[in-house]
Amino acid sequence: MKDLYARHRAVLPDWLALYYDEPIELTHGEGRHVWDAAGRRYLDFFGGILTTMTAHALPDVTKAVAEQAGRIIHSSTLYLNRPMVDLAERIAALSGIPDARVFFTTSGTEANDTALLLATAHRRSNQILAMRNSYHGRSFTAVGITGNQSWSPTSLSPLQTLYVHGGVRSRGPYAGLSDAEFTAACVADLRDMLGQSRGGVAALIAEPIQGVGGFTSPPDGLYAAFREVLAEHGILWIADEVQTGWGRTGDHFWGWQAHAAAGPPDLLTFAKGIGNGMSIGGVVGRAEIMNSLDANSISTFGGSPVTMAAGLANLSYLLEHDLQGNARRVGGLLIERLRAICAQLPVVHEVRGRGLMIGIELVRPGTDEAHPQAAAAVLEAAREGGLLIGKGGGHSTSVLRIAPPLSLTVAEAEEGAAILERALRSV
Incomplete structure (x- = not known):
């Protein structure tokens, strides 16, 4: 060793x-x-x-991987891919987002990077709202919106990031408030920040429960209250479900559902658990946003037949065994x-x-x-x-x-x- x-x-x-x-x-x-x-x-x-x-x-997953690897391991997104379509259909249906489209990546970092690209292109703005203490990955853009300084090695970024309070309930200036007062104070902070920003903000990205930040979360309903303010400005909501998705929180299948009064997010990013160790990430969102890029794009490894087969088997096992x-x-x-x-x-x-x-x-x-x-x-x-x-x-x-x-x-x-x-x- x-x-x-x-x-x-x-x-x-x-x-x-x-x-x-x-x-x-x-x-x-x-x-x-x-x-x-x-x-x-x-x-x-x-x-x-x-x-x-x-x-x-898990035998279901290892069998699916072996069988798919015995047929074909790789093709890229330039060809029709049945396992990718099958898994995309299931995720779109589970997402709660109407008329959803799905794009697969190889990691949560890449998923968040893609969501930021989509949101900024759709809104024609590079301004992003992020939560203090947050973590969204290790790419250049993901580091640029990460509010946890222990995981943010550079202040350089292609994005202008404004950090909002609310992701940490038991620390900070609002810790002593009741849940209702805490939510009201965070909403006031958000309104104040938007009043000082120049131009339009593209999106808020938020983990329903902050993962690397120490499994902290706001009171239920905070993001629903935020969503009302965002809607006044046409700002999108990206739910980073890389750690909270697929039923891990027990109460809900997605973390955003603890704030369900807001309805589903505009974009939802996922990764980690869906592959049970295989490299799967992705974005699911409204077709209007997902289709808004006006340049060609492919993914060499996102949606790989082998990883998609693993994801399908894993998701089926999760649902069938509750x-x-x-x-x-x-x-x-x-x-x-x-x-x-x-x-x-x-x-x-x-x-x-x-x-x-x-x-x-x-x-x-x-x-x-x-x-x-x-x-x-x-x-x-x-x-x-x-x-x-x-x-x-x-x-x-x-x-x-x-x-x-x-x-x-x-x-x-x-x-x-x-x-x-x-x-x-x-x-």
Whole structure:
């Protein structure tokens, strides 16, 4: 393992992050478990950053991939592609967007990049509203609208970005307000910002629950209230569902549905879980916007027959086995168990989340100051106990991120909670 780590350091860039003081190599997985190169088994509560949505080595998906690879692996979008059309039809129907069109990419970053291209071209403006503490990917344009400075390595951007308050409920100047007062204050902030902007703003892009930002979210209905203001100016709404989509929140299939009074977004971006590890991203949106580009375009790898076959099999499994309902039930039990564990731990500021998307924010005891050292220590202790989790947060990586495959069982949830309790108490 040390030899592989040395080779990694010698040939890959320094900014390519690795977890753990002694990084591990994962060699195979099954269900909700993975194994490292030393043969040690771990309960996986992070799923390759919320990507292994159903299960590791899910037979339905591996069979679909193998069968499609045996026929044809690649063709590009220059040719008719039956698996791509099949999956596009299902996603369009599930999106809630009327007369929807779908464009496939290879990642969430590329999906958000495409949505920004569509919105700015349609509105003839390069001004974008984004949320503070947000994360939307690592491309030049996606970094330019990312409000989490830990993941924004440059201030240069082809876009003019204006950051709106509201994505973080329990911190900041409005934290002490009631939900209704919080929403009203954020709407007032949005109106004030639009009153100071020059020209027309193209779109607001927002994660219904901020992922890298530490699984933070506003009160339900905030984006519905925002949408009323946006509509007055003709501004589009892009819902970044890369982490919240496909039923992970349990209560809803899409994160935007917690703000359903607004109706569906104009554009919705997706990725991660739909491929269960295969590289799929995409944009679904109103035909008027999706058809608005006036230049030729193709995708060499977006909509690959193999990834589309995987997505179809994975989506079918998710729907047929009601994994959204499982996320609601098992996730509800897990979050209550974690809240009970953390209630007496002064290092824990808050346990929050929905379904199987749970964050535990750590602070220096007796304060509300973020405690990234404690988060790093718990991450290590959990791994030692046989559990893999993630971390994130706004100004520092002080939030433990928990996002297992949606097929998690009650027994596995209890096992993971017990390991986390020992890890937290060790800190």
